[in-house]
Amino acid sequence: MDTPQPNDLIDTQDVIILHEMSGCIVKKYHDNTVIKKGRRINLDEQSALDLAANLHLPVPRVYEARSDPSDGEASIRMDFIPGENLESVWPSMTAEVKDEICQQLREILTTMRSVPWTNGLIGSCSGETAQDCRQYTDYRGGPFLDEASFNSFYFDLVKTIPDPIRDALSQQLRSDHRIVFSHGDLSQHNILVKDGQITGLLDWEYAGWYPEYWDYIKFFERPCKNRDWKNYARRIFPQSYDTELAYHQAILRWQRP
Known part of the structure; x- marks a missing residue:
């Protein structure tokens, strides 16, 4: 699989909702990445995941983390982990x-x-x-x-x-x-x-x-x-x-x- 790039457009076909609750939704995409999005998303999570990945812990690799001032939501795009x-x-x-x-x-x-x-x-x-x-x-x-x-x-x-x-x-x-x-x-x-x-x-x-x-x-x-x-x-x-x-x-x- 080609490594996803942060600014790639994500095809919205074959999207699977993995988790949904108030202020947060997690969707899996066909390129084997997931996006967590919502008002409850804390972008500080990226720094923690980066440190954990450097320690070779079993965590997803983060490709992009950003906020959207227009709707007050934030999103983190990362690898999907099977299990x-x-x-x-x-x-x-x-x-x-x-x-x-x-x-x-x-x-x-x-x-x-x-x-x-x-x-x-x-x-x-x-x-x-x-x-x-x-x-x-x-x-x-x-x-x-x-x-x-x-x-x-x-x-x-x-x-x-x-x-x-x-x-x-x-x-x-x-x-x-x-x-x-x-x-x-x-x-x-x-x-x-x-x-x-x-x-x-x-x-x-x-x-x-x-x-x-x-x-x-x-x-x-x-x-x-x-x-x-x-x-x-x-x-x-x-x-x-x-x-x-x-x-x-x-x-x-x-x-x-």
Whole structure:
């Protein structure tokens, strides 16, 4: 197949809608590329995908990312990656295959966490705002020069929280974690597999440079149909963050949704 060029006109014949939700639609084209388009598309995803590709992780190659001021939408054109959604095939997998998938994820995370933090900013890979996927919406802030200032963004609580609870929770926040390359949304529906191998890790719009515990605590926050999935956390993550997970679960009760 010839390598698609960013400015090539795309034939709209044989278009397949792969995913559609409010503010985002993903279409596959006959040249084996996909286009994500909508108001919810975050163009910072391109920088994260470029970094992940340089690390030889299973991610799609990006050909073009642009915004359209006329309608307020943005789009990213990238390779199509074959595979089945892990959430749908997980129940039919043997215990051995599940363990192998978890080991592959662990290797991906180990590779990501080994990358030096060079831009000195907590936020997206392009040096733009941090993005936190919460219960009902996405929160943005920064970028931040250090973890202490990031904590003020993360520790965003409702005004009605009692002062003793606010004080108790704030005392648990550290500001000395390593800052590492993080995905931000390690959900089963973002993982593609084929023949027992991970073929694609998708949806990097929440990725960037974050405290080392970030992917771990967010893993438990993301919805999943398979109840046993989160019990595999210690096999997936190179390091557990029990203390950070505990106070994050407490913060969730009072955090702005």
